[in-house]
Amino acid sequence: MPADYLPVMLSIDHPHPELEQWVAQRFEMLNGQRVHIVHKEDLPEDARAVHPEYLLAWLWDVVPKDTQRILHVDTDIVPLRPLPDIPDAPFVAASDCRGYVDRCATRYPVIATSDNFFNEGFFVARRDTQYIFEQLKAFSIYRSVPDTTSGGFLQMPINFLVQSSVDITWLPHACNTIAIDAHPDMSPGIIALHFCVLPNDTNWVIMNTLRTMLGLSKLP
């Protein structure tokens, strides 16, 4: 099946626009799809009042109305190799690293049931999941009203909502490899590498190094 999705990257006040551009260009070079980059000014009025962590909930509001599938990718994910074909399913995501899934499963029954968990930095959602995002919006506004600077961890609610609403089609962890948990032996097969939760500017420095060393080169 051809890649009939719109890649979308939410880039709110990115500290290094050259990295934003590079990641988008690399994605396009590898997957043949131009990335739709969303900046703060593209967001609807009601979204501007919520903490940036919650803006994922507004994804369907910032894409053209004829878009049937969105591929969401965080700004700190480096595409290394082409993505596999994405099945035409309501919601497709990559399994988080096993240890993290196990930790979540011990605390939350819905995760224990599915025995899987996705990192919110990468997923593909079909338009028939839009109602889930509307629920997320309500949650995000509710959480942001008392204090717009109070960030939230959207990953857990989005997992709860999606996993209790549709059957997720799972892609391998290689599609969204979390660098902080990756084993060195994994590197030859990594499709996209996610530099989240690294201390200070480490994520941006590593990405800038890759930008200057790797540029738009293809990997074997």
Add this chain to the structure above:
Amino acid sequence: MDDYLPVMLSVDHPYPEIEAWIAERFEALNNKKVLVVHAEDLPEEALFGQPTYAKAWLWDVVPKYVQRMLYFDYDIVPLRALPDIPDVPFAAVPDAQWYVDKLRAMYPFFEKTRHAFNGGFFMARRDTRPCFDQLKSFALRTGCDNPYAHVRGADEQTPMNHLLQSTFAVHWLPREFHCLVHTDYEESAGAYMLHFPGTPSKARWSTMSLLRSILGTRPILDE
């Protein structure tokens, strides 16, 4: 003048293939074979205290004819060929400014110095050996009861700065020579060496492994 011996201290490296790659990449870029120092190459006393103090014994493990050594930690990736480094007793790169400020607030000595260097990368000439010998006796006498231990991650670095900066005028190199992965964004675009201090262990080795699989021993790919 560029006659130096590159030396990497690698005591119990968790990933020998990464250690070997760093040495190979350095050699490919700079045309100099790296002396990799393992635990068994060090005198027993060097392994008594904290591992980071082992660099005090560096002059004991290099051949006697070596006049200059370029030292670098095992979590530093050579990215580009190093330019010439002047023939001075000691050359190093300023550490992150916030760290130097912290040292200044704690130790009056650092108020007089221009910078403090990160102990992960330096060029030392043989005439600095007495400073290293002093560091050895400091390491042995204090052992784990380190007066600098409350400076997180400082280990040997603060006494090394004390000893070398009070004896020699350190030649300061640009940050591109030794780019710190948690702070030096601007410099990272043209870095010669990239250091991963304090990076969580898995992220450090997986990123280095990734760079290994991408770069191998080739120079920059996108030129």
